[in-house]
Amino acid sequence: MKIEKVLVETEDRNIKTFSLSFANGADKSDFNYVPGQFAELSVLGKGEAPFGMASSPTQEGCLEFTVNKAGLLTTALHNMEPGDIVGVRGPLGNGYPLEQLEGGNIVIIGGGFGFSTLRALTNFMLDDRNRGRFGDITVIYGARNPGLVLYKDELEEWGKRDDLSLYMTVDSANGDWNGRVGLIPNIVKEVAPSADNTYALVCGPPVMIRFTLPVLQELGFPSDKTLLSLEMRMKCGLGMCGRCNIGSKYVCADGPVFTLAELSKLPQEH
Amino acid sequence: MIAKIVRESDLINLLGEWLKEYELIAPVKRDNLVVFDRVDSAGEVLFNYSNTVKSAKELLLPQSETLFTYSSVDHSASIEAHFNDAAPKLLFGVRPCDAKSFLLLDKVFDGERYKDAYYLNRRANTLVVTIGCVKPRTTCFCTSVNGGPFSEDGSDLMLIDIGDAYVVKVTSDRGAGLLEGAELEDAGEDDLASMKRVIQDAEASMSPKLAIEGRQENLESIFDDPIWGPLTEKCLGCGVCTYLCPTCHCFDIIDEARDSQGERIRVWDSCQFSQFTLQASGFNPRLTNKERLRQRVMHKFSYFPKNYGLTGCVGCGRCIQECPVNLDIRDVLNDLLMESVIK
Numbered sequence: 001m002k003i004e005k006v007l008v009e010t011e012d013r014n015i016k017t018f019s020l021s022f023a024n025g026a027d028k029s030d031f032n033y034v035p036g037q038f039a040e041l042s043v044l045g046k047g048e049a050p051f052g053m054a055s056s057p058t059q060e061g062c063l064e065f066t067v068n069k070a071g072l073l074t075t076a077l078h079n080m081e082p083g084d085i086v087g088v089r090g091p092l093g094n095g096y097p098l099e100q101l102e103g104g105n106i107v108i109i110g111g112g113f114g115f116s117t118l119r120a121l122t123n124f125m126l127d128d129r130n131r132g133r134f135g136d137i138t139v140i141y142g143a144r145n146p147g148l149v150l151y152k153d154e155l156e157e158w159g160k161r162d163d164l165s166l167y168m169t170v171d172s173a174n175g176d177w178n179g180r181v182g183l184i185p186n187i188v189k190e191v192a193p194s195a196d197n198t199y200a201l202v203c204g205p206p207v208m209i210r211f212t213l214p215v216l217q218e219l220g221f222p223s224d225k226t227l228l229s230l231e232m233r234m235k236c237g238l239g240m241c242g243r244c245n246i247g248s249k250y251v252c253a254d255g256p257v258f259t260l261a262e263l264s265k266l267p268q269e270h
Numbered sequence: 271m272i273a274k275i276v277r278e279s280d281l282i283n284l285l286g287e288w289l290k291e292y293e294l295i296a297p298v299k300r301d302n303l304v305v306f307d308r309v310d311s312a313g314e315v316l317f318n319y320s321n322t323v324k325s326a327k328e329l330l331l332p333q334s335e336t337l338f339t340y341s342s343v344d345h346s347a348s349i350e351a352h353f354n355d356a357a358p359k360l361l362f363g364v365r366p367c368d369a370k371s372f373l374l375l376d377k378v379f380d381g382e383r384y385k386d387a388y389y390l391n392r393r394a395n396t397l398v399v400t401i402g403c404v405k406p407r408t409t410c411f412c413t414s415v416n417g418g419p420f421s422e423d424g425s426d427l428m429l430i431d432i433g434d435a436y437v438v439k440v441t442s443d444r445g446a447g448l449l450e451g452a453e454l455e456d457a458g459e460d461d462l463a464s465m466k467r468v469i470q471d472a473e474a475s476m477s478p479k480l481a482i483e484g485r486q487e488n489l490e491s492i493f494d495d496p497i498w499g500p501l502t503e504k505c506l507g508c509g510v511c512t513y514l515c516p517t518c519h520c521f522d523i524i525d526e527a528r529d530s531q532g533e534r535i536r537v538w539d540s541c542q543f544s545q546f547t548l549q550a551s552g553f554n555p556r557l558t559n560k561e562r563l564r565q566r567v568m569h570k571f572s573y574f575p576k577n578y579g580l581t582g583c584v585g586c587g588r589c590i591q592e593c594p595v596n597l598d599i600r601d602v603l604n605d606l607l608m609e610s611v612i613k
Binding site (some may be wrong): 083236267269 | 320321340345346347349378379381383384386398493494519520521522524525526534539546547548550551554555556561563568569572574576577597
């Protein structure tokens, strides 16, 4: 695919969102994905790595990936510019279970750049063609500091909508920040979303998840209605190379979205 | 189909015939080790051996293979997939454990969700002629994992050495095709009686069976048990077990580039290596040898059977033979099972 746009998301310039267009027109109709799925991005000569789909399938003709610069491949990606070619292999993974989510309320809790697939889901639900099928949408999103907040422009738009409740927070603030300051688990406690007919979807760094889950449990969210999107080192993305398993489940093929109920049956090795 | 009989001299001739149509891969001695290698004449084939040092898996899953080559120019790139080893192959003299291992690999690479074209290309072109084990080794434990020294799983033809000749059993349609035109004699009653005796003796000589089949839940119940510490303490993480194992299939994918051209290559990898599950954040869910060895045991005896209905081990015993610290997976399993019953 071709890089159309590169948006620097964070002040430290370590996170960029790439918008890609299909180099072969035919691929456009073949690449059907749901929010929560991922793809393996290739920089030929450097390698391949998995990235969650940051775009919603309702954004036609383009795919977006939010990439944190962490190693060989991501550095190579970050050095690329509009017009450059990257390889995309996907869609992979199970994605969010849209059918189950429909008809109920949704609470989305995202931290750091784990937020990207949740952002995709939110945009999907907010699309005019889809909004009616979902109930109340609550989004709780936090970053470590204001410079690390992603999708700033989009979040501003979301904040103006009356069919979405948005709560943003940062762990620690500097001068310019007017919003909430506090760790996500505490904000969730404050917001205290109702668990009635509601799914909770959580994604973020392990420590955030670890402290958010008990809060959700206390609010009455059952483990089969609490969804996590997990991360693991991956290679093939197809459940064959043996690398990303948690017990008998492969995060790339059986996940990356799992319910808390499913995870509690697996060995705690993640 | 009726079993046939073939003298060793006739078998040599048969191999010669097969050589005309297939690349023949058979056990040979190289640097004093018994390995599988391509042979150009039947005379090179080694018949008197217990098992090869390395398994036969590299015939279907090479240690390294180019998946595709690419070239990128300015703002465009082209990719060319490489399907290597398309020539028909005959794998001769493999043991029943290794033949069965192909069925296990099929579960992964010819799976319900995804089919690996590279693997399948080789699989379709490979015939398997197995020689049963009249003298199993003390480290063999195929009978503990639903196999046996004369198991026919995964074979196209099965040869059983009854001393002065081989009984030949056709165990697949493709095997039948191999014998077309060979005009082998039917095995006589004496031959079959000898065969029965040989089989009985071989099975009786095997080390006592482990009660490992169907015990996935036992293993899962003690996943967090402290017993794993002492059990795995002496493991060096050298990975030789995974290297020699017929059913270990973990791999890595890497790119190698020369200016604007290069290739993407699949290579064997090992869950025993410290960086296997290392994440870019620095977090490693399997930080020490303990977690990694536990993964190997759980994968073969719990996760794989859960997903595919077959134990992920064929009991060839190579890991026991070659482990530099004499870690015996049978002892590990026995200790684990006992611990799970106590708890």
